[in-house]
Each structure stands twice: as structure tokens, then as C-alpha cells.
Amino acid sequence: MITSVTGASGRIGAARSDIEPQPSTGVRLPRVGTSVALTAAMLASSAPALLPRPAVTQALLTGVSMAIALAVAWSARRALGTRRPARLRAQAWTAGVGALISTGAILSNIQWQNRLRVSMGTPSVDWHYAVDVVGGATCVALTLWVIGLAIRRMCTAMGSIRSVVLIGVVGVLSYFVAVPALWSAMSSSFAASNSALDDAVTAPVAVARSGSPNSLVPWRTLGREGRKFTTGGLDPSTVRTYVGLDSAATLDQRVELAVADMERAGAFDRSVVVVAIPTGSGWVDENAVTGAESRFGGDVATVAVQYSNKPSWATFVFAEDDARRSADAVARAVAARAATSSTPPQIIVYGQSLGSVAGSDAYLSLRHTDPRICGAVWAGPPAGAVDTDGATVLANSSDPVVRWSADLLWSPPDTSTTRPDAPTPMWLPFVSFVQTSVDLAAALDVGAGHGHRYGTDQGTSMPRCR
Template sequence: MRQKAFRVPRVSTSAALAGGTVASLAPGLLPRTPSAQAILTSLLVLIALAVAGLIRMALRSLRFGVRQLVRLRVVAAVAAILLVGAAMGYAEHWQNELRAAMGVGGIGPWYWAQWLVWTVPLVVVVVLIARGVRWVVRRLGRVRSVAAGAALLVAAQLVIVPSIVEWRKSAYASANSYLDPGLAQPDSPARSGSPVSMASWPSLGAEGRKFVAGTPARTVRVYVGLNSAPDLDSRVALAIRELERTGGFERHHLVVTVPTGSGWIDGDAAKGLDTRFGGDVALAGLQYSDAPSWVTFVFGRHAAEESARRLFQAVEQRISTMPHPPKLYIYGQSLGALGGSSVFRDDADEDARTCGALWAGPPAGQVHHGRATVLANASDPVVRWSPSLLWRAPDLTGTRPDAPVPQWFPVLSFLQTTADLLGALNAPSGHGHRYGTDQGTVLPDC
């Protein structure tokens, strides 16, 4: 039996493999695990292979002599191997520079072995699936293939997509209701969720319970969860009653803390605020969603803005009637920063209505500044990411230079920053989208 001779890949295939791999290994903002790097590499290689396939089809339709490039196959393959090798060497150098700046161990040959073990199967499996689909299309013919595709599309719209949406909603609600057995219900009357609180411990949600159970105990912490009251109006009213019950309005400082999408308020920020005011402070937060921040940012950003606006206005109105009102501040991280900033018309309005504001890691820096303090790590992809990154370098004014910053390239920097979003919270403290107690200690005063 004759064995099939090894065939050198087409020129376009070698170019696609090299181009996709090199693009995926371009300098990013954060250290990456081998699996994360492999997923990005596989994705870009597959996109490059698809583009190469479309170009070949177009050239054939124009009767361009593609076969004339056969003699260049070996040259293209060798050039691709050398290019990928050089890209790997530079990527290792960049990754180790980032890791040294962030106090993380460097990478070496074992990293690339794992990367290869992940990348090759991912690419091969998807290519085989694509070939299988192409075979089926040829067997069915154009008309029946279009009909089958339309049926699958309708099924996806009517059954698959709604099922996935409901499943995710159920998962978010389940995570929000989870009662951590290692978390003790606060017994201090100065905390929501305590036995005397009007907002019950179970109703606060997973993130709300973490917030009110945090230390130190001398700070008033008010939190109202999605299940604490049936609608936004009643949740805002409950938050005001909780501030009155806990003595929050009697403290010299009151901070409206706007949570992220899942209801999370950074415990380090709360500790920093306690340190900043020597414990003479009340923190008040209102949950507006149980979904992750990125989901809320895409599908429900209005909820973050509306809840922040309503709570701040209610607090503002209440203290306006007091002869000796507390100083009023506002704080938000990530989506919470966008929600908090939306309370105000502009910088002047923010300065006039608050004693101070602090925004940590605001997406694309889209917040009012004025006298506000904006904390933004140069390595934070949330701060940098924007569709405009496709064609314009980001404005890094005011960011903290916590790590080396990669040079901007059109499209490529957008892809790399998008990939870094997935690991933004996995960075060491003080890097990426992770901020420390300085979120509270550097809050400005009036």
C-alpha cells in the first residue's frame, strides 16, 4: 500500500499560522497562564486560517494561478517557523518583565510546552469540525444546506438562546443566595443584617453579607440587597431607614458606596475608608444586580446608574434637613465608578454636591474628575479597553505606572487588551483591576 507523502502546507496556510500566532504573542498588559495564552493563540490562528481560505476562494474565482506558489511552500514554512520562534522569544522576555514588576515568578520552556499542548488540539479539533461541516454541505447541496441552516438558526433563537439565558439567570440568583457557612452574621446594631436590622441577613445577597460582616467593627455599614425589598423605591427607602437606625447620619462622614454588577463592594476600600476617618464614618450600598459586572455593563448599565442616583439623592435630601449634617462622599469601583459618576451632570456638579469622590478602575476612564481622585493602574485593561482602541492609542493620563506598558498598535492592541480583560482580577494586588486600601485612604476631603 502506498503511503501518502507528507505535504508542505500551502503558502497561505503557513502565513495564517504564523500571523495568528505572532499576533497572539504580542505584548499584553498582564501575565498569562499557558492555557489562557493558548486560547488566544488558537482563536487568532483560526481566524487567520478562515481569512486565508476566503482569499484562496477569491483568487480561484478570478482564475489566479495559485498553483504557481507551490515552489514557495518550503520557503514560507521555514519563514513561518523562524518568525514564530522569534515571537516566542520576545513574548517570554516581555512576560518576564511584567512578572518581575508584579512580583510573579518567570516563565521558561515548561510554559511553552504547556502552551503547545493546549494550542495544537484546539486548532486541530476546530479545523476538523469545519471540514466536517463543509463535507455535509457538499453532500446536502446548496438548497438543502441553506434550509438546514435556517432551521438551526430558528431553533437557536426560539429554544437554545432562551434556555441559556434562563440558565445563566438561575446561576446568578443561586450564587447571590449562597450562604457561606464560614461567614458569621454581625451582632452589632451598626450593621445591616444584624438581628435588629430591618434588612435581614439572608436578603443581603452573598456580596452584601461579606460587606456587612467585614472588619473593623467600628464602622457603620448599611447594605440593602435585591431581596431586601421588592423594588428600587422601597430599597432606597429601606437604606435611609437603616442609616437612621444604625446612627449613620450621626457620624461625621457618610460615604455612598456604589457596588459592582454582582453587588460586590471591595473590602479593602471599606478598610481604607475606616482608616481614613478613624472609624467615624458610615458606608451605604445598594445592590442593583446579581450578574457579573461585564454582563450588567453590556445589558443593564442603566440599573447601576439609576440605583446610584436614587440612593445619593435620598441621602442628600435627608441630610439637607439636619442642622449638623455629615460630610457626604461617594465611592465606586469599575462599573460602580460609572454608576456613581452618572449621579452628576458634570465636574462642577460633582464638586458642589460632594465633599469628595473616588473612582477606582473606571472603564475607559469614563467618569467626572473635578476634585475626585481617580485610581487607575497602567496595567488595568478595564481602564484602557474601548472600541476606539482599534484605531487610537488610549489616553493614559493619570494612570499609575505599576508595570511596563506595551506599545500601541492598531487592532492588535485592542485584541490583546480584550484578552487581558479575562484575567484582570487575577493579577497580584495593586496591579490589573485590583486596588487596595488606598481606595479609601486617598479619598479627598473638603
């Protein structure tokens, strides 16, 4: 009896030693997987970008990345099943190393930001930038995490079937009701903004400009960008013809009106005619037109026809064909009318961003059949969307538009046509795609010669065809 009790007592002692609890420190450390995921998120979000980035933008990117990392770590634990937590020492080491790596990533990001800012002539940042980023990112990540927990608890309370039904109903209503209503409201807003008159911009008086008293195109119909276009430049004798969306009801009528107003202004008596393809909102870069007028000593006429009043991204997604049809119709009509002149002018097609996408098709279809189409200039062409054969291409290395494409997920961008204007980050799979996507939002928030901003070299680089 004594022997059996002693043996039992020994086994119980051994069992207790196997499950001896870890000493409590009063601090709850994150799991090893959570620390690894958060560190990876910090490294990815702090990777070098193309453009200087405000602290708010960087904080949003980092915060969203952290929230996604937390969700991935949680999902992985759920998928792999419950396992015994790692030892406290492993958790502490992982958290500590992760914190050091994250701190290094933030400091490296500040150094990179300052390199970009020096090259682009913008003020540098200091440690306050890091504080703003870390504080903002933490708030964003926690907010998203709390929202995720609330949704999870709601779905748990409702049950899987009801949750799926609710998600389906919300998706259907969003697709058929919310999205169309939002698009309609945005379209109305864009149309109102396009038609609104700015008292600071007055109608031109020069005969050579659309919107002038002698013009066939009424001033009020030119649209916001058209009014800026016709009143710009240093030499009012240069011909600038513009037809807005409100100037005529159909594309054919707008093109016919543009050619008629060019004739009135004497455009076909100039040695060069530039067919400028606007961006989605109808914008034509003043730098390009001024550069062309300088290049050809004023002996040039520029024509543009508006095909949309929406931003380029919206037109590119929903109405790219409108841009292509307009560019082709204008180029063909101008070339046909130029052919009837006793001394036909040479024709150059110009486009920036979406304008280059629309203009490249027209240029390629006409350049081999019409000798008067003698050159083209594409500024900031979207990656892979423009045929650059026979054209002059201006592409800043810091321009996210010329680098962004789905291919960036798994392969480096084609930089053969870009010109260095700032330090260029190395390509990283997936990370470069995310960073470039974020940079798209600020592509125009820099000076000419950087990002998606181009200077007068758009015009001065146009070829002399004679």
C-alpha cells in the first residue's frame, strides 16, 4: 500500500512539472505570428515610393496594412487550428525584434522621403513625421480591427446562413442602386463644374481664339478647361481652337465646328497644326501649348475637342472608346481639310496621359497613309497602353502613371522610355504595385518635371517636319 501510494505520488508530481505554468509578467505579449505579420506590414508599407508622401497618406497605408496583417494572422490561426501558445520568451524575442525592424523601416522611409524631396525641391521631414505616421497608423489599424470584430460578432449572432443572405442583399443593392445613384450624382457634379463660369477668366478678344466675339464657338460653351485653354499663352496671335461638350450635341457636329472655327481663325495658313487630345476632363496642358508656340515661333495652330467632363480615371474606366473615337475623328477631319490648302500645314498629334492613349490609335492609323501627319508627342503615357512607334515620348521616372499596371505585381516595369528625374526605388514583387498604386493619388501634387507633371518640353520637343 505504501509503495503504491508513493508511486502514485511520484507520477502526480511528474505530471505537475510538465504543465507548470509560465510565470506571469502582467504584460500580454502578441503571438509570434501576429508579431511577424505586423513587422511584414510595416516593412511593406515603408518601402521606398516614387513621390514625396504626406504623413497622413503614409499613416493610412501603414494602418490599413497593419489591419490586413492582423486579419491574415487571425485567419491563419483559425485555418491551422488551435495550438499551444509559444513560450513567453519566444513571444518577447519576436515582438522585440519586430519592433526594432519596424523602427528601422520608419527611419529608412524618412531618409528616402528626404532624398525625394531634395530632388524635387520640397521641404524635408524630421522625426515629427515618424510620430505622425506611427500615431495615425495605430489609430487606423485599431479602428479597422474594432470594426472587423463588430462585424464578426454580428455575423456570429445572426448565423452563417443569414449572414450570407445579408451580404448578398447588400451586394445586389449596391450594384443596382447605390453605385448607379453615386455615379449619377458624380456625373451631375462634374457637368456643373465644367459649365460653371469663372469671373476671373474673361473671354479673349483676339480673332485667332475660340470664344472671341468673332468665333463660331460661344464662350459659355467652351467648358472650364476650354476657357483656360483659349485665354492662355503669351502671344494672342497664335491660333487656339477649342470646342466643348456643350458647343454641339454630337461628336460629328463638334468636329465640324472645330474645323470651321479653325478656318475662320486662319489655322490652315500656319505651317504647323497641333491636334491636342485632351485628358478626360477636357484639360490640355498649358505647358505643352506654350512650348509648341515657342518652338515654331508662333507659326502654329492648336486645336482640341472635348469628349468628356469627367476625370481621366473615370473616363479611362467607363468611356475610353469615346476618347479614341474623338481623337480619330478630329485628326482625320483636320488632315482632310489641310489637304485642300495650297500649302498644307504639317500636323502633329499631341496627348498627355489618357490623351496619349486616345491619340496613339489615330496617329498610327494615319501616319502611313497621310504624309501631313508627321509626328506625335506622348507625355506621361500609361504603362502598356500606348504604341510609341514613331513618336516622341516624355516619361518621368517618378511618374506612377507610366509604371502602373497589373504586371507590376510580378515583373519589373519597362523603364526604357523614362528619363531620370529623382531617385528610383528598386522593384519588389507585390510591394511595388501597392506603393505605385498609392502614388497615383498624388501624381499631380509635384512640380513640372516630376511625377505626372510635364513642362514646356512637351512642345519644344515636337519635331520639325520640314
